[in-house]
Amino acid sequence: MGAPDISLLTRLTRLVKRWGAHPDGRKDPAAGTETTAIPLPPLLTLPLTQHIGAPARPLVSAGERVLRGQLIAEAAGPVSAPLHAPTSGTILGIGEVQVPHPSGLTGPAILLESDGLDEAVAFTGANPFTLEPAEIARRVAAAGIVGLGGATFPAAVKLSLGQRTPIPTLILNGGECEPYLSCDDRLMQERAGEVIDGARIILRAIGGSRVLIGVESNKPQAIAALREAAAGFGEVAVVTVPSRYPMGSEKQLIAWLTGREVPSQGRSADIGVVVHNVGTAAAIHRAIRYGEPLTRRIVTVAGGAVRTPRNLEVRLGTPASALVAFCGGLTETPARLVMGGPMMGIAVTTLELPIIKGSGGVLALTAAETGARQAAEGPCIRCASCVGACPIGLLPLEMAARIRAGDLAASVDLGLKDCIGCGTCSFVCPSKIPLVQYFNHAKGELAARDRNKLKQDAIRELVEARNERMEREAREKAEAAARRKAERERAKAEAAAKAAAAAAEQPASEESAA
Amino acid sequence: MNIVSSPHAHGARPVGQVMMLVMLALLPATLAGFWRFGWPAVYLWLVTVLACVFAEALCVRLADRPAKPALADGSAVLTGWLLALSLPPWAPWWLGAVGGAFAVVVCKHAFGGMGQNLFNPAMAARVMLLISFPVEMTQWLAPLPLGSAGAPDALGALAITFGAVPDGMTSASLLDHARSAVSRGLPITGEVDPLALGLGDRAGSLGETSALLLAAGGLFLVFMRVIGLRIPAAFLLGVALPAAIAHFLAPERFLPPMAHLLAGGVMLGAFFIATDYVTSPSTPLGQWIFGLGCGLLNWIIRTWGAYPEGVAFAVLLMNAATPLIDHYTRPRIFGRTRSGRSLTPAAPKGN
Numbered sequence: 001m002g003a004p005d006i007s008l009l010t011r012l013t014r015l016v017k018r019w020g021a022h023p024d025g026r027k028d029p030a031a032g033t034e035t036t037a038i039p040l041p042p043l044l045t046l047p048l049t050q051h052i053g054a055p056a057r058p059l060v061s062a063g064e065r066v067l068r069g070q071l072i073a074e075a076a077g078p079v080s081a082p083l084h085a086p087t088s089g090t091i092l093g094i095g096e097v098q099v100p101h102p103s104g105l106t107g108p109a110i111l112l113e114s115d116g117l118d119e120a121v122a123f124t125g126a127n128p129f130t131l132e133p134a135e136i137a138r139r140v141a142a143a144g145i146v147g148l149g150g151a152t153f154p155a156a157v158k159l160s161l162g163q164r165t166p167i168p169t170l171i172l173n174g175g176e177c178e179p180y181l182s183c184d185d186r187l188m189q190e191r192a193g194e195v196i197d198g199a200r201i202i203l204r205a206i207g208g209s210r211v212l213i214g215v216e217s218n219k220p221q222a223i224a225a226l227r228e229a230a231a232g233f234g235e236v237a238v239v240t241v242p243s244r245y246p247m248g249s250e251k252q253l254i255a256w257l258t259g260r261e262v263p264s265q266g267r268s269a270d271i272g273v274v275v276h277n278v279g280t281a282a283a284i285h286r287a288i289r290y291g292e293p294l295t296r297r298i299v300t301v302a303g304g305a306v307r308t309p310r311n312l313e314v315r316l317g318t319p320a321s322a323l324v325a326f327c328g329g330l331t332e333t334p335a336r337l338v339m340g341g342p343m344m345g346i347a348v349t350t351l352e353l354p355i356i357k358g359s360g361g362v363l364a365l366t367a368a369e370t371g372a373r374q375a376a377e378g379p380c381i382r383c384a385s386c387v388g389a390c391p392i393g394l395l396p397l398e399m400a401a402r403i404r405a406g407d408l409a410a411s412v413d414l415g416l417k418d419c420i421g422c423g424t425c426s427f428v429c430p431s432k433i434p435l436v437q438y439f440n441h442a443k444g445e446l447a448a449r450d451r452n453k454l455k456q457d458a459i460r461e462l463v464e465a466r467n468e469r470m471e472r473e474a475r476e477k478a479e480a481a482a483r484r485k486a487e488r489e490r491a492k493a494e495a496a497a498k499a500a501a502a503a504a505e506q507p508a509s510e511e512s513a514a
Numbered sequence: 515m516n517i518v519s520s521p522h523a524h525g526a527r528p529v530g531q532v533m534m535l536v537m538l539a540l541l542p543a544t545l546a547g548f549w550r551f552g553w554p555a556v557y558l559w560l561v562t563v564l565a566c567v568f569a570e571a572l573c574v575r576l577a578d579r580p581a582k583p584a585l586a587d588g589s590a591v592l593t594g595w596l597l598a599l600s601l602p603p604w605a606p607w608w609l610g611a612v613g614g615a616f617a618v619v620v621c622k623h624a625f626g627g628m629g630q631n632l633f634n635p636a637m638a639a640r641v642m643l644l645i646s647f648p649v650e651m652t653q654w655l656a657p658l659p660l661g662s663a664g665a666p667d668a669l670g671a672l673a674i675t676f677g678a679v680p681d682g683m684t685s686a687s688l689l690d691h692a693r694s695a696v697s698r699g700l701p702i703t704g705e706v707d708p709l710a711l712g713l714g715d716r717a718g719s720l721g722e723t724s725a726l727l728l729a730a731g732g733l734f735l736v737f738m739r740v741i742g743l744r745i746p747a748a749f750l751l752g753v754a755l756p757a758a759i760a761h762f763l764a765p766e767r768f769l770p771p772m773a774h775l776l777a778g779g780v781m782l783g784a785f786f787i788a789t790d791y792v793t794s795p796s797t798p799l800g801q802w803i804f805g806l807g808c809g810l811l812n813w814i815i816r817t818w819g820a821y822p823e824g825v826a827f828a829v830l831l832m833n834a835a836t837p838l839i840d841h842y843t844r845p846r847i848f849g850r851t852r853s854g855r856s857l858t859p860a861a862p863k864g865n
Binding site: 021022023024102179251255261262263264265266336338342343344345346347363365369370371378379380381382383384385387388391392393394395397398414415418423426427428429430431432434436437440 | 529791850857
């Protein structure tokens with residue numbers, strides 16, 4: 001089962017062009033052990049931002065008792081997602097807590113004290129193949145499902161795409177190219193049926209005709225399990241893709257599976273493709289078949305400092321420290337704590353952070369694993385490793401040089417806005433230059449400038465409107481004055497004319513009299 | 515609070531390790547040069563490398579930076595090493611010292627130090643020496659292997675390196691011979707034995723004569739992924755192709771391609787000089803153009819120029835063109851056409 005219709009030229013270019021990097025996978029031993037559910041924690045912290053878009057709006061207040069699956073916060077905007085109680089218990093309140101975010105800042109969260117009963121609301125499932133596509137999207141939105149690969153984009157938004165443009169191809173992302181992470185691998189092995197069913201539900205929602213599931217070659221068991229589960233469905237093809245970072249990037253996976261490139265600044269829908277993570281597909285399966293909202297996920301706990309790395313099924317809101325404790329705790333003080341994968345995840349300073357919908361991993365890395373033993377940042381020696389590794393064909397060394405010189409326009413000209421932030425350039429840099437940090441900083445700076453420009457434009461428009469109004473008022477005043485003056489003049493003229501006429505009449509009359 | 519950016523793993527060989535591998539690759543040819551030309555060659559190599567290291571330490575200290583990390587990356591040692599290999603083996607000590615200091619102070623630090631220089635320091639220094647001291651820079655020596663009759667011992671060699679080269683020791687290199695014959699209107703005579711030439715049993719620079727050992731070292735670097743194959747392959751092609759055509763048309767006036775590839779500094783240039791990261795293009799297409807340009811210029815200078823050897827000049831000329839080449843050979847960005855426009859769904863597979 002290979003991916004169809006890929007031109008010979010594309011196949012040949014692949015042999016020559018070798019983008020990406022081969023980071024040490026380090027997926028074992030977590031990948032080799034079965035997923036385990038961990039006990040209910042006494043307190044769940046549920047940030048209101050577990051998706052991109054506006055924070056969800058809370059619907060509960062302190063002291064209220066909630067059941068598992070009950071809606072506790074509603075979506076507040078087009079790319080927002082609702083939140084459901086992961087277990088039964090009492091709402092302690094809504095407070096500011098530290099959330100898993102690169103800034104290290106706090107955010108609003110609902111605090112839920114578990115009562116240990118885990119009572120659930122009544123879920124009602126449906127047969128997806130009798131539901132209207134729009135109804136599937138509505139139910140997925142209501143279940144609070146976001147992209148579980150880490151992007152946390154509301155899944156339903158991508159389901160409604162098919163109603164606007166034809167999307168013949170659904171791609172399921174089973175790449176999982178980040179080192180250490182194996183939550184998707186375990187999911188595909190243990191719940192292949194759910195993944196395939198989820199894929200077929202999505203396909204129905206988008207009105208597509210085929211599903212390509214791309215799985216990296218280092219997951220043979222997942223590939224076998226998926227192929228077995230997909231055996232009866234001709235529209236589903238499981239395709240092995242090379243293990244190479246960042247193969248799990250949406251653009252790279254699409255290019256590999258279909259031979260087509262997502263246009264720059266465009267979206268995958270532009271070329272008739274939509275991509276969902278395998279975990280998202282399984283969650284959609286549960287949401288439609290059983291009416292179950294998203295309240296738990298699989299998380300990989302790994303890293304050299306973790307005693308027994310493994311994959312855990314966790315309720316959202318569980319503190320990362322509880323996961324690590326369940327894995328036997330730490331064997332040494334880690335050099336770095338990471339939520340997500342080592343290539344794109346965020347460094348955190350504490351394990352007292354909740355698991356959210358996008359958390360695929362909790363990593364406690366030793367100094368050797370982070371490469372911290374290597375010397376500090378050195379000067380660029382123009383070795384061009386970053387050029388060869390960039391999956392987008394950018395020139396990271398040139399872009400960084402421009403950004404360092406403060407010339408953001410030049411870096412945009414070099415393709416800054418096409419950068420996907422995968423970090424491959426930083427990974428392969430022998431001088432350890434944090435290239436991707438430069439690019440993220442520059443992108444942030446550009447966004448700030450754009451925002452600032454919008455603000456300036458708005459201010460300018462207001463000032464212009466005000467000036468125009470003042471001018472108009474002044475003009476009107478002047479016109480009115482002129483009108484009054486003209487009126488007076490006319491009146492005066494009329495009076496004068498009348499007087500003149502009267503004066504003229506008299507002699508006339510006199511004349512006539514004469 | 516210290517915010518650390520992803521990635522949280524690093525997979526690259528540090529710069530110092532890269533330099534170590536390059537030196538390792540140079541070792542066989544260097545040892546062959548030592549053996550062939552004896553103790554004076556060893557002393558010259560030492561003087562040149564030390565001159566570079568001292569100059570590096572001095573420049574870094576003058577810039578108020580610690581000297582240790584700058585020296586630890588090995589780039590200064592490598593510059594000295596490469597320069598030494600391109601010098602006449604019995605050259606006086608001051609030639610190596612002046613060349614080494616010039617390479618590091620003028621060609622590297624005057625441009626802003628590591629990674630900033632436009633020209634390859636070793637080659638720029640070699641050209642400076644060639645222009646300033648033409649006599650000392652063209653005293654080629656017939657091989658006199660260590661231990662053979664007439665070869666100076668360790669002590670006697672000191673007199674040569676730190677004194678004067680004895681008269682009657684010089685001999686013409688192959689390229690010298692060819693160019694003087696052609697300039698006098700005589701046909702090139704004598705058989706060229708590729709194997710003898712490749713192994714370095716001839717007059718020439720300290721480390722350039724062992725062309726085959728240099729090529730082996732270069733292939734080792736390609737295999738270790740320290741350097742790419744594009745620049746060396748293009749360089750060799752750029753020399754061999756015009757040489758083959760010219761030799762085919764007029765064998766009595768042009769040396770055969772094999773002689774060009776194995777004589778002089780072609781192998782050193784192709785694998786160790788032109789591949790210098792700092793001074794060569796960073797785009798794949800640019801590397802092809804750069805390599806071809808180096809090879810072609812080298813052949814032109816050797817054939818019609820005023821000097822018998824052209825590697826250093828060719829590399830420097832192409833170094834000067836590197837920023838321009840980089841600018842015009844940017845790779846196509848994913849999702850865009852070559853001209854930079856976004857790929858539109860209407861033209862999905864356009865290039």
